[in-house]
Amino acid sequence: MPYYTPARIGMPLADVDTPALILDLEAFEQNLKRLNDSLAGRGVQLRPHAKSHKCPEIALRQMALGAVGVCCQKVSEAEAMVDGGVSDVLIANEVVGAAKLARLAALAMRAKIAVCADHPDNVMALDAAARAADVTLNVLVEVNVGANRCGVEPGAPALQLAQQIHACKNLHFAGLQAYQGGAQHLRKTEERRAAIEAACEKVNRTTALLTAAGIPCERVTGAGTGTYMFEALSGVYHELQTGSYIFMDVDYAKNDWTESGMPRFEHSLFVWATVMSCPAPDRAIVDAGLKASSVDSGMPRVFDTPGVEYIKASDEHGVLKLSDGVALPLGHKLKIVPGHCDPTVNLYDHFVCVRHGKVEALWPIAARGALL
Amino acid sequence: MPYYTPARIGMPLADVDTPALILDLEAFEQNLKRLNDSLAGRGVQLRPHAKSHKCPEIALRQMALGAVGVCCQKVSEAEAMVDGGVSDVLIANEVVGAAKLARLAALAMRAKIAVCADHPDNVMALDAAARAADVTLNVLVEVNVGANRCGVEPGAPALQLAQQIHACKNLHFAGLQAYQGGAQHLRKTEERRAAIEAACEKVNRTTALLTAAGIPCERVTGAGTGTYMFEALSGVYHELQTGSYIFMDVDYAKNDWTESGMPRFEHSLFVWATVMSCPAPDRAIVDAGLKASSVDSGMPRVFDTPGVEYIKASDEHGVLKLSDGVALPLGHKLKIVPGHCDPTVNLYDHFVCVRHGKVEALWPIAARGALL
Numbered sequence: 001m002p003y004y005t006p007a008r009i010g011m012p013l014a015d016v017d018t019p020a021l022i023l024d025l026e027a028f029e030q031n032l033k034r035l036n037d038s039l040a041g042r043g044v045q046l047r048p049h050a051k052s053h054k055c056p057e058i059a060l061r062q063m064a065l066g067a068v069g070v071c072c073q074k075v076s077e078a079e080a081m082v083d084g085g086v087s088d089v090l091i092a093n094e095v096v097g098a099a100k101l102a103r104l105a106a107l108a109m110r111a112k113i114a115v116c117a118d119h120p121d122n123v124m125a126l127d128a129a130a131r132a133a134d135v136t137l138n139v140l141v142e143v144n145v146g147a148n149r150c151g152v153e154p155g156a157p158a159l160q161l162a163q164q165i166h167a168c169k170n171l172h173f174a175g176l177q178a179y180q181g182g183a184q185h186l187r188k189t190e191e192r193r194a195a196i197e198a199a200c201e202k203v204n205r206t207t208a209l210l211t212a213a214g215i216p217c218e219r220v221t222g223a224g225t226g227t228y229m230f231e232a233l234s235g236v237y238h239e240l241q242t243g244s245y246i247f248m249d250v251d252y253a254k255n256d257w258t259e260s261g262m263p264r265f266e267h268s269l270f271v272w273a274t275v276m277s278c279p280a281p282d283r284a285i286v287d288a289g290l291k292a293s294s295v296d297s298g299m300p301r302v303f304d305t306p307g308v309e310y311i312k313a314s315d316e317h318g319v320l321k322l323s324d325g326v327a328l329p330l331g332h333k334l335k336i337v338p339g340h341c342d343p344t345v346n347l348y349d350h351f352v353c354v355r356h357g358k359v360e361a362l363w364p365i366a367a368r369g370a371l372l
Numbered sequence: 373m374p375y376y377t378p379a380r381i382g383m384p385l386a387d388v389d390t391p392a393l394i395l396d397l398e399a400f401e402q403n404l405k406r407l408n409d410s411l412a413g414r415g416v417q418l419r420p421h422a423k424s425h426k427c428p429e430i431a432l433r434q435m436a437l438g439a440v441g442v443c444c445q446k447v448s449e450a451e452a453m454v455d456g457g458v459s460d461v462l463i464a465n466e467v468v469g470a471a472k473l474a475r476l477a478a479l480a481m482r483a484k485i486a487v488c489a490d491h492p493d494n495v496m497a498l499d500a501a502a503r504a505a506d507v508t509l510n511v512l513v514e515v516n517v518g519a520n521r522c523g524v525e526p527g528a529p530a531l532q533l534a535q536q537i538h539a540c541k542n543l544h545f546a547g548l549q550a551y552q553g554g555a556q557h558l559r560k561t562e563e564r565r566a567a568i569e570a571a572c573e574k575v576n577r578t579t580a581l582l583t584a585a586g587i588p589c590e591r592v593t594g595a596g597t598g599t600y601m602f603e604a605l606s607g608v609y610h611e612l613q614t615g616s617y618i619f620m621d622v623d624y625a626k627n628d629w630t631e632s633g634m635p636r637f638e639h640s641l642f643v644w645a646t647v648m649s650c651p652a653p654d655r656a657i658v659d660a661g662l663k664a665s666s667v668d669s670g671m672p673r674v675f676d677t678p679g680v681e682y683i684k685a686s687d688e689h690g691v692l693k694l695s696d697g698v699a700l701p702l703g704h705k706l707k708i709v710p711g712h713c714d715p716t717v718n719l720y721d722h723f724v725c726v727r728h729g730k731v732e733a734l735w736p737i738a739a740r741g742a743l744l
Contacts, residue, residue: 004447004448004451004475004742004744006744017469017471017472017744018469018744019743019744020743020744051687051688073687073688074688075376076376079376093648093688094648094649095648096646096647096648096649096659096702096703097389097390097646097703099389100389103376118649118651119649119650119702121702121703122702144651148651148652148655149649149651149657149686149689149691150648150649150651150657150689151649151651152651153651181686274468274469275468276465276466276467276468276522277466277468277490277491277521277522277523278491279490279516279520279521279522279523279524279525280520283520285521285522287468288743290666290668290715291714291715291718291743292743294662294668295668296662296666296667296668296685313668314521314553315423315445315714315715316423316445316446316465317521317522319521330468330491330493330494331468331469331493342663342687343662343663343687346663346719347718347719347741347743348741348743349741368741369719369720369721369740370376371391371392371660371663371664371719371720372376372378372389372390372391372392
């Protein structure tokens with residue numbers, strides 16, 4: 001349990017202790033709506049990625065607006081979602097190891113569960129775990145559509161794995177996982193569009209082989225916040241896995257969005273920080289360092305405070321560079337936008353949900369630290 | 373609470389689930405001993421920094437070997453240490469804001485507590501909080517000795533703040549905090565030595581003024597794993613705040629240690645990871661990405677496995693580059709050394725303590741996420 005909670009319900013934002021993870025509910029709700037509106041009538045389903053928020057409260061709100069379920073990356077994340085009332089989870093990742101597979105199979109007794117595979121040994125292990133628990137597991141073949149991380153190559157290798165799954169008594173071949181993670185942060189709209197066109201070609205090549213082999217491919221799933229409209233319009237993807245759109249971090253905000261067909265998402269996620277030292281006219285120090293805001297994708301950005309730049313993070317400190325004539329008094333609180341939302345959320349136990357400057361709720365980040 | 377615990381006591385390491393944070397007790401105990409031995413007869417006291425481990429079990433072991441107490445960076449960290457039985461904590465940092473100051477003063481009723489200050493308004497607030505709780509707080513002046521983060525400038529500004537503290541009814545001026553954080557990772561021994569010499573000059577200039585003003589400076593405290601022997605031999609520092617020596621991460625291992633007088637510290641902290649995908653002959657994917665091993669100071673390093681390099685981290689995946697002829701089977705488990713120990717520890721709820729290949733204990737990381 002956290003040693004201390006930064007806020008009480010009803011408290012003005014100004015009184016919330018720091019560092020705290022603030023969720024601006026108005027911006028958050030607008031982001032939910034804008035993504036949904038942008039997909040209206042496109043004939044694709046939404047399955048947002050819960051690795052970004054790790055919070056059943058958010059997952060349930062996404063599903064209330066029409067999402068068919070969520071994605072997770074880990075079995076423990078999926079357990080947290082199911083415990084929180086989420087009825088349909090795709091683990092958009094491989095699960096390896098007997099302990100995890102037993103938990104995965106047990107979870108399939110409580111909710112609709114699917115998982116990815118990219119290796120014949122893993123398929124055998126999935127089948128054995130499903131058999132031991134007397135369940136049928138839905139298994140998608142992960143295809144490498146350009147990110148060069150996990151996944152079998154498109155075409156014949158993917159077909160072969162699908163055939164193996166299809167032949168397993170306790171597995172159901174549930175389609176293709178085709179996420180182009182390497183495309184999400186290509187800065188230019190045209191680069192991202194081209195990367196997804198290339199991914200679609202790889203998927204089409206694979207589904208053609210599946211059809212020829214008489215194996216129905218019921219679902220092609222993938223996409224992220226940086227590209228989802230291209231997948232939505234492709235005629236190839238059935239399901240979209242956007243995660244970060246609800247928060248919009250600094251890294252995604254650096255993308256060019258013009259002529260992408262995608263709406264503008266607002267920053268809704270902030271680290272609330274206090275100026276704890278004013279050691280020089282051009283420098284102030286805040287109490288939010290890299291244990292409060294992940295720096296793997298670059299520095300956070302100070303929100304709504306002109307002339308102030310977050311230039312350096314150490315474990316518990318952030319160094320702000322102040323422009324000429326700008327001063328921040330000791331104790332001043334400000335919002336910073338995380339460089340990368342997912343690992344930042346993973347540092348906290350609660351979202352402090354704020355509306356009209358007041359704390360409306362504390363939503364537990366139930367899957368915080370859910371690594372297994 | 374964590375959703376799932378990766379290990380049981382008595383379990384062989386091979387059966388520990390992944391990712392898990394492994395503490396090799398033999399290496400850890402050697403590191404404790406080597407630091408202590410290297411300081412024997414030097415006339416300095418040891419006050420290890422608990423921000424690295426956040427674990428009272430470790431703090432108590434450090435104190436059992438002679439440490440006078442620990443340092444923390446946050447009030448909530450200090451609360452976790454005191455709850456765990458630590459009797460003496462220096463918050464080697466400024467504490468700003470009424471809520472935190474009230475908790476700090478309350479903590480001073482339960483243990484010996486000291487804190488730093490670098491601003492006159494903060495000194496007034498500390499005095500008011502101490503008065504409200506009817507305690508005396510020990511306050512050190514933080515001096516900027518070259519890191520250019522927090523701290524007043526040496527000499528007259530430091531004297532002035534010390535005089536203000538000295539005059540406060542509920543504060544006791546307890547010395548100077550003089551940590552040269554910018555020196556710790558200068559790669560060459562001579563650069564680090566020179567940086568500490570410059571820091572000592574700044575401290576001496578300040579203590580001379582304090583003496584002339586009749587204000588006793590009972591303690592000069594600072595130093596980190598990269599430089600502590602220079603502070604120990606300086607005749608200027610009384611107390612050393614080394615933290616990372618117990619673990620030895622990749623970033624510290626890159627320092628040159630020759631002719632430093634400092635012992636070799638062993639890697640004792642590892643992320644235990646599983647090969648979860650074998651998509652290409654030159655690439656394997658492990659289940660430990662940047663939510664399992666912080667990458668703020670560079671990539672982790674694969675331990676004891678020649679020809680395998682950890683080249684890229686995403687949220688839940690690590691990409692390993694395999695040299696020609698090297699293959700890692702699916703499900704293979706390996707140790708990776710974190711790039712930076714402090715923020716990596718902060719991602720976990722337990723140290724899985726291993727001796728002779730068996731789990732001996734699970735030590736709770738009680739101050740994990742203690743940001744406030």
